Amino acid sequence: MIRIIALTPAGKKLGERLVMSWPNASLDYKPKPFAVLVQRAFQQGDWLVFICATGIVIRTLAPVIQDKFQDPPVLVLDEEGKFVIPLLSGHEGGANEWGAQVANQLGAQLVMTTAKPYLNPIYTLGMGCERNCPLEFLESLMWEALKQKGLTPSDIHSLNSIDIKADETNLIALAQKYHWDFNTYSAQELAPMESLLSTKSDYVFKTVGVYGVAESAALLAAQNETGSEPELTLNKIKNAKATIAIARGFSS
Known part of the structure; x- marks a missing residue:
């Protein structure tokens, strides 16, 4: 399952755009309790898209991260949809290729931090x-x-x-x-x-x-x-x- 998590009204609008393209996706706007719900989704293997600051995601997921072979893919987007960052499980989990697809869909810039630039x-x-x-x-x-x-x-x-x-x-x-x-x-x-x-x-x-x-x-x-x-x-x-x-x- 794909879960899109947005924390601002602008992020919610971007999330609604994404949900239209992913029939199996859900949009969570300001979920509470935030850390509990996000960590639970991560541990059950949901693919996660965060529309918020990268620091929030890192601090929230840090206690439940295992390794690149087991963790589900995680993307982080800015609320304007200008940048897509594959944050976790880039190669093995498929976040790089997924991020490239999302960036192409939104006309956004893919921000790669792993060894290979999987752009095309x-x-x-x-x-x-x-x-x-x-x-x-x-x-x-x-x-x-x-x-x-x-x-x-x-x-x-x-x-x-x-x-x-x-x-x-x-x-x-x-x-x-x-x-x-x-x-x-x-x-x-x-x-x-x-x-x-x-x-x-x-x-x-x-x-x-x-x-x-x-x-x-x-x-x-x-x-x-x-x-x-x-x-x-x-x-x-x-x-x-x-x-x-x-x-x-x-x-x-």
Whole structure:
């Protein structure tokens, strides 16, 4: 769940703008008791947007912060909506990419304080599936993946797989439905992505010649599109008939 917390009338108006774009978001205006409610939301894993001074957020969350692998993403905005600061869980928690989306939505400046300036992320999907996989299995899995990372189909640049899936009817149909390029790559082309995979399947390697189709294809496509070192945004997830992963690269 996304919680937007505003402390001034101007901040409330900005929060109302954001809520219109996020159906699963709630706006809390001057919540009381402030520290208790905010800390509880943070501990239960809610994604938090504060429209207030950064110092207030730091002092309030300090007692419950654990580490970048467990804490939910936290953004801080000024009440005029001119600046967006990913404050916590920038890389691992997704606050950097989320902050970039919010900044783009508001026409605001993204204020990055982490090592990489993630200003222009290019997202790519990689998918593997059983032969003649029904479209509903592919599409439902795609939506689950996007939901997990707060992305929409318009954020995705391309759909990618291994070359033996070049004629997979419903992978092609999925790409056409959402106006994505559909690319396939040989096992030899995908092999250099091996070191970046989250897991390696010996079964998949014996079957198609790479240790993971979805992750490898997404990573290679992100690298090809941006010329930068790609990274996994979402490690592969699966349903009964398909797997999917999301990768990204960064263009200047």
